[in-house]
Amino acid sequence: MINRRNFLKTLTGTTIALPSILNANENLKKDIKFDEIADVIIVGSGVSAHICAAYLVKNKLDVLMIEKMDRIGGNSVLSQQDFAVLNSDLQIKAGIKDSEELFLNDLNKAGAGYNHLEHSLRIIRNSNEAYEFAKSCGVKYANKLKFLGGHSVARSVETIGGGGACIKALHEFFLANKGRFKNETKSDEIIQDENAKVIGISVRENYRFDRNLANDDRQNLSGVKKNYKARLAVVFATGGFSRDVEFRSIVNPRLRLAKSPSSLGQTAGALKQMLKIGAIATQLALSRFSFGIPTEDLIYGIMLDKNAKRFLNEDGDRQGLSNKILAHMQNLNTTSYPTIILDSTGFANSHDPNRMQSFIIAGKMKKFDTLDELANYFKLNKDELLKSMQIYEDGIKKNKDEFKKDLSKIKNSSMSKAPFYAMTAAPGLSYTPGGVWADTNMRVLHISNYEPIKGLYAIGEATGGVHGQARLTSCSIPDCMTSGIACAKDILKGI
Ligand SMILES: Cc1cc2nc3c(=O)[nH]c(=O)nc-3n(C[C@H](O)[C@H](O)[C@H](O)COP(=O)(O)OP(=O)(O)OC[C@H]3O[C@@H](n4cnc5c(N)ncnc54)[C@H](O)[C@@H]3O)c2cc1C
Structure with missing residues (x-):
C-alpha cells in the first residue's frame, strides 16, 4: 500500500508537490506523547x-x-x-x-x-x-x-x-x-x-x-x-x-x-x-423526519400555509409529507411552517384521542372555540382561512377533494364544528x-x-x-x- 513514507522514498531529492490526498493528511504522525x-x-x-x-x-x-x-x-x-x-x-x-x-x-x-x-x-x-x-x-x-x-x-x-x-x-x-x-x-x-x-x-x-x-x-x-x-x-x-x-x-x-x-x-x-x-x-x-403528532391523524384535518392556503393532500407518510411541506416552504421562500387544523369531529376520529389530549396539555396543540382566535394565534388571514375551509367542506359534500384526498378515509370528519384544534406542522429532522x-x-x-x-x-x-x-x-x-x-x-x- 502506498503511504507517505514510501511515496517520499520514491522521490530523488527533488521537491515535488504531493498529491492533495497525501498532502492533506497531516494526521500521519510520529513521536507523539500520549496522555x-x-x-x-x-x-x-x-x-x-x-x-x-x-x-x-x-x-x-x-x-x-x-x-x-x-x-x-x-x-x-x-x-x-x-x-x-x-x-x-x-x-x-x-x-x-x-x-x-x-x-x-x-x-x-x-x-x-x-x-x-x-x-x-x-x-x-x-x-x-x-x-x-x-x-x-x-x-x-x-x-x-x-x-x-x-x-x-x-x-x-x-x-x-x-x-x-x-x-x-x-x-x-x-x-x-x-x-x-x-x-x-x-x-x-x-x-x-x-x-x-x-x-x-x-x-x-x-x-x-x-x-x-x-x-x-x-x-x-x-x-x-x-x-x-x-x-x-x-x-x-x-x-x-x-x-x-x-x-x-x-x-x-x-x-x-x-x-x-x-x-x-x-x-x-x-x-x-x-x-x-x-x-x-x-x-x-x-433525511428522516418525525412529526409532532401521529402522521396518520393528519388526514382528518387540513394543512394551510402561511397564506392560509391548502397545498397538499394530508394523507401521506411522514417522509412524503415532510418533503412536500419543505418544498412548498422553499417555493414560498419562507421559514414559516404550515398549520394543521382539525375540527371537533376530526379530533374525535384520531386514532388515540387521549394522546391528542396530551399534546394539548403539553401546549403543542391549541384548542380554540372560534376561528377568530385560531386565525389570530397562528397569524393567518381570516378571510383566506374561511375560504380554504369552505372549499374543503364543499369538496366533502361533492365527494371530490381538490388535492385528491380519498374522502372515504376521513370517517365523516368535517371542517366546521367547533371547537377547533390546531398546531404548527413542522417536520423534525x-x-x-x-x-x-x-x-x-x-x-x-x-x-x-x-x-x-x-x-x-x-x-x-x-x-x-x-x-x-x-x-x-x-x-x-x-x-x-x-x-x-x-x-x-x-x-x-x-x-
Ligand atoms: C426522539 C427520537 C426517537 C427515536 N426513536 C427511535 C425508536 O423508537 N427506534 C429506533 O430504532 N430509532 C429511534 N430513533 C433513532 C435512534 O434513537 C438513533 O438513531 C440512535 O439512538 C443513534 O445511536 P448512536 O449510538 O448511533 O448515536 P447517539 O445516540 O446519537 O450517540 C452519539 C454520541 O456521540 C457524541 N459525539 C459526537 N461527536 C463527538 C466527538 N467529536 N467527541 C465525543 N463525542 C462525540 C454525541 O454527543 C452523542 O452523545 C429515535 C430518535 C429520536 C431523536
Whole structure:
C-alpha cells in the first residue's frame, strides 16, 4: 500500500508537490506523547457505543469511552428504543410467522433501493443475538410486541423506560466490567502512524459544548488538548448530524428549513474527522423526519400555509409529507411552517384521542372555540382561512377533494364544528441516514482503494448507506446494536 513514507522514498531529492490526498493528511504522525492508553477507544456514548463497549469489556478488553457532552447517551436517550427483531422469544411465543425475506422486503420498500443489501442482512440476521445480548447486560423489554407502520408483522420489542433506561443499564454493565468513561471530552482529530494505521485520537478534556455558537465544531475552543492512544482500534459511534444546520444545509438545502428534536450534540464534526483521513461519505443528502403528532391523524384535518392556503393532500407518510411541506416552504421562500387544523369531529376520529389530549396539555396543540382566535394565534388571514375551509367542506359534500384526498378515509370528519384544534406542522429532522461507508465488520473504508482504514471503525448512525431513502421505524436500534457487536467481534478477532 502506498503511504507517505514510501511515496517520499520514491522521490530523488527533488521537491515535488504531493498529491492533495497525501498532502492533506497531516494526521500521519510520529513521536507523539500520549496522555492515556486503552485497548479500544470509543468515541460517543449512545446505544451503539455502549453495546460495542459492553461486548468488549465482557471479553476483558480495556475500553475507554469518551463523550463530548456533559451527559451521556446522545440521541439514544431521547429515543423510545423500539427495536425490530427477527424471531425474538416474543415472536415465537406469539406464534408470529416472520422470515428473513419478509423483513428484507420491508427494509427494501422503505429504503427504495438506496439501502445496501449486505447491511440490511446484517441487521436482520443478527437482530436477535443483539436483543439477547442487551438483555444479558440488564436492558429490560416489555412482554409484548409492537406492530409498527411499514412492518408486515408485529416484530418490534419495546424497551421498558426507553432510551434512558437502556443506556443506564448498559452504562452500569460497562463500568462494572472495568470500562472507563470520560464526558466533556471531545475527539478533535484522528491520529495515524506513518503506515496510516489509526493509533489514537487528539481530544480536548474539560470541553464545554456551547449551544449559543452558530457552529460549535468550528467555533468552540474550550478545553485542554490531550492525546489518547488505542492499542487495537478507535471506534466512532458519534451519531448523526441532524442538529448541524450549517452542514445539513450544504448537503441538502431543503434541510435548512427543518426543525430537529435531536440532542444538541448531533453535529458533523466527527464525520469530518473521518472524511479528513480518507473515509467515504455516502447518502448525506437523505433525511428522516418525525412529526409532532401521529402522521396518520393528519388526514382528518387540513394543512394551510402561511397564506392560509391548502397545498397538499394530508394523507401521506411522514417522509412524503415532510418533503412536500419543505418544498412548498422553499417555493414560498419562507421559514414559516404550515398549520394543521382539525375540527371537533376530526379530533374525535384520531386514532388515540387521549394522546391528542396530551399534546394539548403539553401546549403543542391549541384548542380554540372560534376561528377568530385560531386565525389570530397562528397569524393567518381570516378571510383566506374561511375560504380554504369552505372549499374543503364543499369538496366533502361533492365527494371530490381538490388535492385528491380519498374522502372515504376521513370517517365523516368535517371542517366546521367547533371547537377547533390546531398546531404548527413542522417536520423534525430526527435522523440522518448518510454517514461514512463501512463494511459489515464496520471497518471504515478508504476512498482511494475501498480498503479498510486500519484501526478505524464506525457504528450506528455515524455510518451511511444502511437504511436508504426512508429508514424503517424501529430499525435504527437493531442497526446500532448489530453494528456495535459486529465491530467488537472484528476487533477481538484481530487479537
Ligand atoms: C426522539 C427520537 C426517537 C427515536 N426513536 C427511535 C425508536 O423508537 N427506534 C429506533 O430504532 N430509532 C429511534 N430513533 C433513532 C435512534 O434513537 C438513533 O438513531 C440512535 O439512538 C443513534 O445511536 P448512536 O449510538 O448511533 O448515536 P447517539 O445516540 O446519537 O450517540 C452519539 C454520541 O456521540 C457524541 N459525539 C459526537 N461527536 C463527538 C466527538 N467529536 N467527541 C465525543 N463525542 C462525540 C454525541 O454527543 C452523542 O452523545 C429515535 C430518535 C429520536 C431523536
